[in-house]
Amino acid sequence: MAPPRPLDAARPSPGFMAGAAVVAAGAVAAVAVHRAAQEAERRHPPVGRFIEVDGVRLHYAEWGEGEPVVLINGNGTMVQDWALSGLVGLAAQQYRVIAIDRPGYGYSARPRDRVWTARTQAALLAQAIVQLGLRRPLVVGHSWGALVAVALGLDHPHAARGLVLLSGYYYPTARADVWFFSPPAVPVLGDLMRHTIAPPLTRLLAPKIMRKVFEPRPVPTRFSERFPLDLALRPISIKASAEDSALMVPSAASLQGRYGELSLPAAVLVGAQDGIITPERQSGRLAGELPERDIEVLQGLGHMIHYDAQHEIVAAIGRVMARAGASAPVGMVAAREERRLHTL
Numbered sequence: 001m002a003p004p005r006p007l008d009a010a011r012p013s014p015g016f017m018a019g020a021a022v023v024a025a026g027a028v029a030a031v032a033v034h035r036a037a038q039e040a041e042r043r044h045p046p047v048g049r050f051i052e053v054d055g056v057r058l059h060y061a062e063w064g065e066g067e068p069v070v071l072i073n074g075n076g077t078m079v080q081d082w083a084l085s086g087l088v089g090l091a092a093q094q095y096r097v098i099a100i101d102r103p104g105y106g107y108s109a110r111p112r113d114r115v116w117t118a119r120t121q122a123a124l125l126a127q128a129i130v131q132l133g134l135r136r137p138l139v140v141g142h143s144w145g146a147l148v149a150v151a152l153g154l155d156h157p158h159a160a161r162g163l164v165l166l167s168g169y170y171y172p173t174a175r176a177d178v179w180f181f182s183p184p185a186v187p188v189l190g191d192l193m194r195h196t197i198a199p200p201l202t203r204l205l206a207p208k209i210m211r212k213v214f215e216p217r218p219v220p221t222r223f224s225e226r227f228p229l230d231l232a233l234r235p236i237s238i239k240a241s242a243e244d245s246a247l248m249v250p251s252a253a254s255l256q257g258r259y260g261e262l263s264l265p266a267a268v269l270v271g272a273q274d275g276i277i278t279p280e281r282q283s284g285r286l287a288g289e290l291p292e293r294d295i296e297v298l299q300g301l302g303h304m305i306h307y308d309a310q311h312e313i314v315a316a317i318g319r320v321m322a323r324a325g326a327s328a329p330v331g332m333v334a335a336r337e338e339r340r341l342h343t344l
Contacts, residue, residue: 040230046107047079048099053128059107060100060132064092068134069317070160071099072125074143074167075248076209076232076241078106084222085306091314098137100128102145104240106231116243118144118251122151126159136161138321140313142306143167143276144244147251150286153264154255162320163266164313167303169277170286172253178245185242194235194242202233213303216273220307259289265323267294267316269309271301294319 048061061079069091071082079099082088091097102121104110114120125148129137139160141149146168153163184190184198206229210219231237268290270283277283279297287295296316298309306313 037230037234040228040234044080044228044231047083050107051128051131053124053131055113056103056111056124057109058100058103058124058128060098060128062096062098063088064094064096066095067321068137069095069097070125070129070134070137070139071097072139072141072145072148073099073102073105074141074145075244076105076237077142078228078231080106080226080228081223082306084220084226085304085310087306087310087313090310091317094314095138095317098132098134100125102148102240104236104243106237110236110240110243115247116240117247118147118151118255119155121148122155126152126156129159138162138164138317138324140164140317141166141168143169143303144248146170147248147255150259150262151251151255153262153266154258157263160264161324162264163262164316164320165266165268165283165286166313167270167274167277167305168268168283168286169248170252170259170282171256172249173278173281175249178249181245182242184238185246190239190242194238198238199233199235202238203229212275214307215275215302216300217302217304217308223307259286262290265292265294265320266290267296267320269296269298269305269313269316271303271305272297272299273301274303276303292323 046059048059051058051060059079061083071088073079073081078101082099088097088099101108103116103124110116136158137160139149139152139162141147141163143166146165147170149160149163149165150168150170153160184193186193210224214220214223232241268283268287270277270279272279283295283297287293294316296312298305298312301308
C-alpha cells in the first residue's frame with residue numbers, strides 16, 4: 001500500500017498561482033474597462049444621427065445650409081473634434097457641413113468582416129454620400145482622413161466635387177509610431193489588450209500625445225476640457241486607431257503611384273512645424289503631382305491646423321469649389337486672398 005501523499009504535494013504550484021492571479025487581474029481589468037466604456041457613452045451620447053451603409057452603422061452630424069461639405073476625421077478623433085476646432089462654426093455660415101465618424105470612431109461601427117484600408121473606408125463613405133442625398137460635396141480630410149479623401153477622389157470621383165487635404169500622410173515612410181501603436185490590432189492578443197491594459201495605458205499617454213499633435217502651439221483649453229477622450233478610450237476606438245496605424249503605410253503605398261490621375265480639383269494645407277508628418281516629404285510632394293499646385297504652408301502651426309487656421313481652410317474650400325464650377329459665397333475671393341500664406 002502506497003504511503004499517503006504529503007500535504008504540500010496537494011497545494012497548487014507557484015506557477016499555477018501566478019497564472020491564476022494574472023487571469024483574475026485580467027478579469028477585473030476587463031470589467032473595469034467595460035464599465036468605463038458604458039460610462040463614457042452615458043456622459044457623451046451621440047451628437048448626430050445614424051445611417052446604415054453596406055451593413056455598417058455610421059454616425060454623422062450636420063450644420064448650416066448651402067453647398068455640401070463633408071468632413072473626414074483623422075486617427076483617434078471623431079465628429080466632436082471638428083466642432084470643437086471652430087471650423088464647423090465658421091464653415092456652416094456659408095455651407096452645409098456634414099461630419100462623418102469614420103468606422104470605429106465616435107459612434108460609428110467597425111465590423112470585422114473587412115480590412116479597413118483607406119480605399120475600403122473611401123468606398124463606404126462614397127456610398128454614405130449617395131444615401132445622404134448629397135450632390136457631389138466638397139470633401140475635407142484631416143491626417144488619416146486626408147488619405148481616405150484622396151482614395152475617394154481616385155476611386156469614386158463621381159461622389160465628390162473637390163478635395164481639401166489637411167496635414168495628410170500620402171507616401172510610405174519608416175515610422176516608429178506604427179510599431180508602437182499597432183499591437184492592439186493583432187488578433188487575439190489585441191483583443192485582450194483592448195479590453196484590459198490598452199485603455200488605461202493610452203489614458204496615461206494621452207497628455208503627451210496631445211502636446212505632440214498641437215506643437216508648437218499649446219493644447220487649446222476647449223480641446224483639453226471638452227474633447228470626449230473617454231469615447232476614444234473604448235475598446236472599439238482603440239481597435240480602430242491601432243488598425244489605422246498598422247494600415248497607414250500600406251494604404252499610402254497602394255495609392256502613391258496614382259496621384260497624378262486625380263481629376264478633382266484639390267487644395268493641400270499643412271502646418272510648417274508639423275511634428276507628426278514631414279510637410280515637404282508628404283504635402284509638398286503631393287502638391288507637386290497635382291494638376292494645380294494649390295498648397296498653403298501655415299507658419300507656426302503643427303498637425304492640428306483646423307484649430308488655428310479655420311479661415312484659411314474655409315478659403316481653400318471656396319477656391320476648390322470655384323475651380324469645380326460652384327459659385328463662391330460673397331466675399332470669399334477677397335477673404336481667401338487676404339489670408340493666403342506662402343507656398344512651398
